[in-house]
Amino acid sequence: MHNIYGYTLEELKSLFSPSFRAKQIYNWLYICYENEFDKMENLPKSLRQELARDYSAKNLDLIKLEESNDGTKKYLFKTFDGHTFESVFLKMKDKKKNENNQVIEGEKYTFCLSSQIGCKVGCTFCFTAKGGFVRDLSVGEIVEQVVILKRDNGLAAHKRVNIVYMGMGEPLHNLANVAKAIKILSELDGLSISARRQTISTSGIAPRIKELGELNLGVQLAISLHAVDDALRSRLMPINKAYNIESIINAVKEFPVDARKRVMFEYLVIKNINDDLNSAKRLLALLNGIKAKVNLILFNPHEGSEFERPEIDRVKKFADFLIQRGLLATIRESKGIDISAACGQLREKENNGNFNVRARKK
Template sequence: MQERKLKENLKKENILNFTKEEFESRFDKKFRVKQIFEWIYQKYADDFSQMSSLPKELRQDLSRHYHFSPLECVKFEQSKDKSIKYLFRLNDGLLIESVLLPMKEEQSDENGKITKHARYTICVSSQVGCKSGCSFCLTAKGGLKRNLEAGEIVGQILWIKKHNQIPYERRVNIVYMGMGEPLDNLKNVSKAVKILSENDTLAISPKRQTISTSGLAKQIAELGQMKLGVLLAISLHAVNDELRSELMPINKAYNIKAIMDAVRAFPIDQRKRVMFEYLLIDGLNDGLDHAKELVKLLNGIKAKVNLILFNPHEGSIYKRPSLENAVKFQDFLSAKGLTCTIRESKGLDISAACGQLKERSLVKMS
């Protein structure tokens, strides 16, 4: 039954691929689009038949030509720290994953009245697989299968908000940091940013959306020219080209200097910083000499460094660093005036490293 529905969807257009303006161009009465979008993005409808403010004929017509369910959840795992990792099947059967990261818990006063709402970050995939080939990454092993459409990216956020009953008006942060290299799919990622930020969809400001890249300098420049207002994160992971090329082959095409030049030219809100992700790997890049080099590299950039403790997967040749070394690394950067955090290992017990849930499920299903 479910399979039949997926096949049917393949013949229809996905509404989540449309900006409001694009969809309006298909209607004589533009206000209908506002109504349809409200049902989808704000009232979390499951089906056109629920859209009671639309005439019956229009609902039937819509369901003949369109759908708004580009994915179905096949599996999810909740970690002890409450982060949830989802495995989604796309309409053509391919698998991707997303993660919901609760950042702050809800707080209430003595009368039970909520004083502060919970805050969430959703980490989304931008491609099925990836061709960047980072040596520490499980996703890299299967290569690139295809780019996600904008609506498949939007669909991950919509599905997660809806199924966790996160109300429409509760803002979430988005990080394009799941499977894939977002800037290798810039056309659809930038469209997803636009769709998500529209008032009649989920109204997630671009300032709450962070695009993370392995360092495609040319596309960083293109993204900057688009002036979307998104935040930028660079997966740096090494401070010299030799080690970086070993960890991330993409460094042979765009070396550290090329990336830094692109970052310096990137338009960023005065109050914001460029995030540098630095994966600490035991004995490889976690020494104080590396920290010293990192300070030099980031000189003059409004940067924030996010240290991530490598999360080993089966067969991995790299090891997790000691917390002690990570703290020393962090202290060194902080003493030099850099904002630096050690990322909590959210979801460590649920295989949170990119690609692991998918790989394990494939093993299970085959």
């Protein structure tokens, strides 16, 4: 049985004739969110039967859902081979000006997708790392997360969303599948999420950053930097021993950045570890010459963690220091702090059997 979400429109055109059938299938899957072939009424019965026999549009089973007071939702999916992984739905306030120059308040949505089940990278602050690596997610499994999150949150196909490959896994360790998923998600006859609205967040696999740049997908890049010196970064992220800060910065300098965008540097602020102004000063020097934006993320403590959440006043001083010197910096409060918001936390809880919040089966 093949996962139907793993096919580009062109591939479907070559599989089914006449080729307009592919557009019809795309319309059912990505505009109507229909996952039963039998209900795709404008397809001939024989095609519906063929699709039902050889393909599946229900490959992920939603087994748990946690919902935070701030609107963040965390989904736990089970795959056909019995593994679990997570996706996160984030809702944020948004302000836009209308044609009369009036400020209109709205909402914007970001989907945080997983690219692998588990991860090989082994960051010390990460729950996903604890479970080791299981396997890459297929193209279809990556795309289907978006379809389910859109459908579950009542977001019409035309409703704009942002995608971040920041869930479980290192997306550059599954680059071929992630790159194909980006193309399928951006298909104009489908979900039409432009590559500019999709961000690959990496732990800094320098040679793969170069490869990603050469693919010229138009995707955005985010780097989990977290530290300004190799000793601390290697302690937080042992992958730094293979690809140190200098190699990452050199790869980023060659990455094609959209004229309207910046490379995002994620900096996980940890109390008394990397929250001082000397670190801010070194960060400023490190990013000199890069069209960069720094996202300061307050460490979200979890049971068993050796690190603590920093004082917000200290983080504000850190941000002000950067901003006053011309480096764009924002502070991101960890969303969904009342649920298992850290990457891999919900899966870990489920595996340990101590899950006691709102659960739902589909």
